[in-house]
Amino acid sequence: MSAFQSAYQEEQQRLQEVIVEIDRQLERLRGIPVYTGHDFTEQVLEAGREEKRQALAKSLPEPYFGRLDFQENGVGERKRLYIGKVGLDKEEAGEYPLVIDWRAPVASLFYSFTGGTEPASFEAPEGIIEGLVYLKRNVVIRKQILERVSDTYDRESGGPAVSDEFLVYRLGENKDHRLRDIVSTIQAEQDQIIRAARNTALIIQGVAGSGKTTVALHRLAYLLYQYKEQVSADKMIIFAPNLMFLDYISDVLPELGVGDIQQRTFADWAAEQLDIHVTSQDRLETMAQWFEGDPRLGTPDVDGHTSGRYKGSLELMKLIQTCVETLEAGALPGDDFSPWDGAVLPRETIAEWYFKEYRPYPLAKRKERVLTRIHRWVEMELKKSPSAAVMKERKKKAAQREKSYAGKWPKFEPLALYKMLFGAVKSSGLWPEELTSAIPDSVKSATRSDLKQNVVREEDLPGLLYFHCLLNDIASDQRFDHIVIDEAQDFSPFQVAVLDMYVRGHSFTILGDLSQGIHAYRGVHAWEEMSSLFSEENTAYYALTRSYRSTMEIIEFANRVLENGVRSDLLAVPVFRSGDAVRLIPYSDPAMREEDIKQAMRALLEKEYRTVAVLTRTLQEAKALHAALNPEWPELNLIDGSEQTYQGGLSILPVYLSKGFEFDAVVMADADTNHYADKAWDAKLMYVGCTRALHELWLLHGTHVPRYVDAEPSEIVAKGWPPA
CATH class of the missing domain: 3.40.50.300 (P-loop containing nucleotide triphosphate hydrolases)
Structure with missing residues (x-):
């Protein structure tokens, strides 16, 4: 019997043993009646059983894809570790796992080990574990049938180190209409990105076909596994270029056993935050205008102030911040407030509330607090009325004057202020004209024309959203644990800076390819435009140069x-x-x-x-x-x-x-x-x-x-x- 035949027979026997064990566990769990009562303890137990049922059913057609024989330095015998999409335990106490989840620390060896006779190591919760790899084997199982066995390293055979033979085999398969997971073929440089620390802004420059999108999706699955107590799937979001692309990648996360992660376009998400309407047709028309040479959007090979480039710049972000600060200083009406003749609330008192007591609040909330405080003062003054008839008359007059006084405040609405910024409506003296003179005339003219017709383009959304963030609170349930930005070369620095206000700990995976930066009217021309947004200790840059897609x-x-x-x-x-x-x-x-x-x-x-x-x-x-x-x-x-x-x-x-x-x-x-x-x-x-x-x-x-x-x-x- 040849070595290959022996290996195939060995793996065939192992596969049958695993299938029998999965069937046995699944049959036992399905035999337990589903608990539908209200006892909390029983509900938790039932949730655990249902999770196990789903994991077993998912793994049954293809229980694992790899095997690694590993012996820790100075610790016992050599272990056969089988790696799969879903981790499975034997039910007997003390037994080593039937299948190890690909995200587990020891499984990283399967991806990081690239051959050689030197010891290998991986990082575990208890520290660095070192040992010897004796065998690395890829297997292909489909519908419980063993189709292929490929040894990419065998210490005892004296053969060459890891080869690309199995990878080439998988890459040569024809594709269907969905992006698929790459769990069985993750390469060492991809695995390093997937397992990078959570609170880091990862910037990934990946050539076409380097698997950067798939790597980012696998990173989400890893973060949910590794930081399960700190992050949740519903607090993660993927920003992709369009809805069709989101559909194209939609099968990857479910294949990895991950659900509930939000998948949106930036335009749809931002419009929802702002409660405004930006149609996909508007975005498509802008794109078509650019690619068919509309001069209003600028010239592709000119880095100057095209409309989109300026409106996605940190220059505009700083201008908006200055405008809001100017607005803050001049927002308070200049008069005392008098609800009726003879009653006066001095402006100095109102200013004390506005500039000191409520200073920690954003402007819209601060205005709301001040007006509520004025209303409470009115109610207390009304109680001093000499009669019910006088109180009724004063109450009516106070309501009118409160409404009139509130009207003297600026409207802290992002779209109204954005229109003022570009001259689409009069600024009513909210800020001096020289403040907005920094906006290039060509940009101001084109934007003013659009806004007067109530046309909001995708490139306007960062500025509108930044106004919104400065004027209002970002609620806790609006914040994300992690954000993935795909095709990030088409994002602007302003977009990312605003998104950083919505994510905890600068936790980003930002990926793209500058060579595919065809949306030059709004995208970045160098990754430094992104990395400059974060401190050096919170940023990591990776370059993926191997292409796995094409011949x-x-x-x-x-x-x-x-x-x-x-x-x-x-x-x-x-x-x-x-x-x-x-x-x-x-x-x-x-x-x-x-x-x-x-x-x-x-x-x-x-x-x-x-x-x-x-x-x-x-x-x-x-x-x-x-x-x-x-x-x-x-x-x-x-x-x-x-x-x-x-x-x-x-x-x-x-x-x-x-x-x-x-x-x-x-x-x-x-x-x-x-x-x-x-x-x-x-x-x-x-x-x-x-x-x-x-x-x-x-x-x-x-x-x-x-x-x-x-x-x-x-x-x-x-x-x-x-x-x-």
Whole structure:
């Protein structure tokens, strides 16, 4: 019997033993009647039993995915540790766990150990545990069937150290319409991020396909496991670019046994806090205007005061803070308050309340407290009335004067003050005009025009939300234990600074890729714009440079686009997974463009890929091409950004909406100079499109292609159609 056959037989026997044990425990627990009474102790016991039932049922089809043979230094025998998504204990006292949860301290060895004969270690509650790893084994189990056994390290065989063979096998699988967990293939550098300390602002620069989104989701699952007494799932939130992307990633956390984590777009969440209306259509129109060259939003390759860049800047944040401080100083009316003739509450007394007694409160609450205090004073003065008739008359007059006095105060409403800031309504002398003169005229003009029509754009939300935070309390139930920001290169520093007011302990996972910063009208151009918001001790930066998504040929081609078009050094290092050459395919004739795209789709669909996408330069072109292709492929999904779910299969969409997604094969339509200029921003768009492809990338084009595409030919690029 060969070594492989022996290992397979050993694991087959182990799997059957585990399945029998899970079935036995599940049968016993299901045999216990569900408690529905009101006894608290019994309710707690029943909750524990139900949690165990669900864990056992979840683990039964695939109980574990890895094995690690480990011996602690100077402590007993070698242990066989089986690692799974869910930890399972044997019911016999003193027995080692049947399966160890992947988030447990000892399980970190499975991810951090990269071979060699030296001792390995992991951090446990009792301190650093050191020992020797004898075997690291990956197993694939599906529906209780052992499909694959792969030893990536065996100390006693004398073979090589850990290889990428199992990783390449998993990466080579075709994808469906959902992002999946990577528990069985987490790499050492990813595991380090997942297990980083909680009260830290983690900033992750990850190349396309580095798994940064998935790593962030696994980090949430880890934090809930490791800090279960300090954090809760309903106090965590993920901010993602759009609802369709949230749907795309929606299966990962449930697969990891985690629920109740909020998943929102920043625009939807902020509008809810402000109780204002910002439609997805408004956001899509702004995006389309940018990508189709609306001059009001600025020029992609200019770093100046584009409207979005300024309104997402700390410069505006400081201006708003100064405005609120000025507002605070001048908010109190200048007169004494007299509820009726002969009764006077001196302004000095009211000022004492406003400036001293209620100073710890934000302005809106402070105003409310002062007006309530004035009303109480009126009630006490009314009791001194000489008769009931006089009291009635005074009470009526006091109500009118209280209302009139309250009207002399500024309205501490974020939208009203924001409109004043940009001149959409008169400021009524609340702050001097020179205070707002710092706003660039072009920004002020465009914003004033929008606000006069009551149009609030996504880029206005940080300023509005900051006004709201300065004027009102942030309630305890509004604060988060942890915030994940995906595609953070498209967030502004102002957005993150405001979110920091809503999270405890600066607990962030901020992830993105500057090379995919195609929303330059509002995003950051360097991660220092984010890290400067936090103290050095509260910040950690990680760079993920390995790409696990695409073949070597696709990654090397995409790197060349970055090098030649962006002059960027944020290049991806591919996992050794080779595939077909990237294809540059000229249209046979401009009039045959649609037919050539159809031919490309037919050729790729013959290969039985699950997901194929056609990427266009603009949404208008996507709609037109969808109409042309739809008769042949009725199942072709047009993605315009308004969708709430991602259907998978065949898709057509503008390249700027493809970020974050991956497809088995990609056809980039119109990859020529008529659609992609020889500029850094256009090269980033091209890079985004290229890096969506897992297995095959075809670029169809007109007469001339951009310089960053038409590089020296190599073995990874083929020109023209593949042979029949």
